[in-house]
Amino acid sequence: MENLFTILFIGLWLGGIYGLVSIGLTLIFGVIRITNFAHGEVLMVGMYGTYLAYGWLGLNPYLAVVVVVPVMFVFGVLIQRVLMQPLLDEPLMQMFASFGLLMFLQNLVLMLTRGASLGIPSSGRADNLSIAGINLSLGHVLAFVASTVIVIALHFFLRHTMMGKAIRAVTQDKRAAATMGINVNRIYRLTFGLGTAITGVASVFLTPIYTLSPSIGGDFVLAAFAVVVLGGMGSIWGAYFAGLIIGVTEAAAGFYIDPALKSAVWFLIFIIVLIVRPSGLLGTVGAEEVGLREQH
Amino acid sequence: MSGDFLTVSGLTKRFGGFTAVDDVSFSVRQGEMISIIGPNGAGKTTLFNMLTGQIEPSSGELSFRGGIINRLPPHRRARLGLGRTFQIAKPLIALNALENVMIGALLHHKSVRAARAHAFDVLEQIGLAQRAFKRASELTLSERRRLEVARALALDPQVILLDEVMAGLNPTEIGESIALFHRLHRRGLTLLVIEHNLAVVRALSQRVIVLDHGVMIGQGGAEDMLTRPEVVSAYLGKRREWKPS
């Protein structure tokens, strides 16, 4: 019983991180209906950016949010405009392009940093709990809080602002939205920017916790996809709760099986969800079939 | 029973709260030519989609050639002899016209050579033989429509479902198509046609089925159906007396 409680405890904090990382992805997925394989690398770039802000500007990493988030927003808009927008009707080419982006970003950072491992010796690491092969710290708690704040803020944004409603309109039926005078491509750019900015927030909160390396994106991207699929494509609350579920599952797997096998566990969840209930917990049924095809 | 060639009983399709097709039942005899008419959104294409297996019915039964086909996947129904065209023509763009038709021909003509020959024959029937080597992307709209029909014909179907194949064609092309369908009908093909063009409906129906808002509001001879008040009002709205105020 005690074990169960411990697992839940760790799992939730871990889950906060997964949710944080995935909310941006599910937003982009849900609205623009594109797969961005480079999502992990975007996160990684944000983390290095945070480190830069810390190293060059002497900013407390958490305050770096002010700098990192706007830059990430612009970065996201650029990616959408330059890479994704021309390929909106070509899902196969989108996959190639986003994989190219993945390789480009990952190795660019590798090249620039010569593969040196970087880490922030911040106070966030001071209070460490080590349970079942997972290190917990204050940083985790803060990440959880950030995750919750973001999903609530995003919820209000989407429900109660004009921009948010425009985004939801485009998600439901982009042709109809266009006839209402909504510039669909602009909304797409905005959404990608927003999703990337949120990922920027995630980067900021992750940097104090993890050791930076160019490949850290890869560690997160599969978990992020698993969260997005489990929660339902496009559902931000789905991503939030699915993140928690996956966090707990990983903690349980780490405890009962072996921490090294955690990604095998994600994969299994992933595959099972995709086969049994592809629309995820909170997604619309059939979305994954229509998936990323043009809405007729 | 002679009526049991293609039978639809109690067919219903609900999308969430919206009922697209509501308890539709009718029977088609082998060799009949039937038109299905009704205003936009009446559920005609949904009906076709359930017949060919693209969509699963919410309830109801479909039977074809004496067997219930509810559980059969689309490619098996094609194998049984159910062919169709799609409302939005879906040619295989990277292939040429001949290859497009070959895909259907390969069903019953296993060798590529035989399939090629059969595909060419079908193209000739349709009048597209000259364009056999053109990529599907290079064909005109009317040619693409005919290609759609050719692809369905290549299956050697017993029934063919034609979904608004005349849309966008000029009168000459329409005349040619009607003549083609009559030729095929005389050779024993059963036709189920969704159509808006009333002249086409008159030319291609031994029987007309009328759908409105998913409900079958009547079936019978063409002239009879086309002049019934409820059919007219389904298309045009209710007749109202204009009273000056």
Add this chain to the structure above:
Amino acid sequence: MSSISGISNGSPAATDMQRLRRAAVHEPFGRIVGKYLFGLSLALVPFGLLFNDYYSINILTFVYLMAGLACAWNIIGGFGGQFSLAHGVFFAAGAYIPAQFYLKYGVSPWLTAPAAAAVVATAAVLISWPTFRLRGPFFAIATMALNEVAAVLANYSDSLTGGARGLLIPFKASFSHMIFVERWKYCALMFAFMALTLAVVVVIRQSRLGYYLLAVREDEDSARASGVNVLAVKLWGMGISAALTSVGGTLFAMFIRFLDPPTLLSLPDIGVKFALLSLIGGIGTVWGPVLGAFFIIPAENFIRASLGGLPGAHLVVLGLLLMLAALFLKKGIVGAAAALWRRVRATP
């Protein structure tokens, strides 16, 4: 048939039609074999030229191998339109299994290669069965996850794969060991592999399966309405593709004689590379993957050599190339060449 179309027999129009029909039905069998042999001879030219250059022969060996692997991927990825990132797993399995049988029981890789291929193909089909329900990108993600899991398991399982330390195959040259002293023999072996996969691709392209794969790629619903069993077609394509990839893995294992998870299961280096080569060369064409390999592999080596100090530099270039190709060179080299040829033919 002429009675239906309304053209009377014997008229000029009828003989035109007959000629057209003959052209349509006639399979240019001779021409196909001719093109195949011609292409292979062209591919053999560098082999003759660089025979004695150790460094170049090594690169050419890789070129032939990757060409074959890209051709194998292209069967399901290019013809079938299913973007699989799982081929790295088939490759790795084809490397590990015969390697272990050789190391532990001394069985010749010539014997285990086909057996491993059969096993891998079966596994590929079983895994793909539920996964093919997923459309496009979701399928890609699932296969990417598969690669990830394989990498984790490979690192984890010391007994099966040697874990993170990997497997080292000692150098004991003999034909039955598939280990050679002279580098050119490896090169010839890889050439044979490429010739084999190309032959399979050519045969498939002209067959019922080939046409069905194309139909599935273009429009699944349309294909179904034309009587195509889409799932069966995809599974066949995947099985054949996986089997060939596995064989390539075996050859690779005996060539490089050191196997570890980063070498075999790195997505950018292996899994995506097959797709990349196919795209650059011309996805869904017969010769595209070969051209892609001939262009990219030497270029990659060149970049790696000249920018040696900078880790990851060649992958930066490859990533950039991939993005540019997706945006501007979708039909690959083959497509660009074909378009150019059409333009040249059209101008008076």
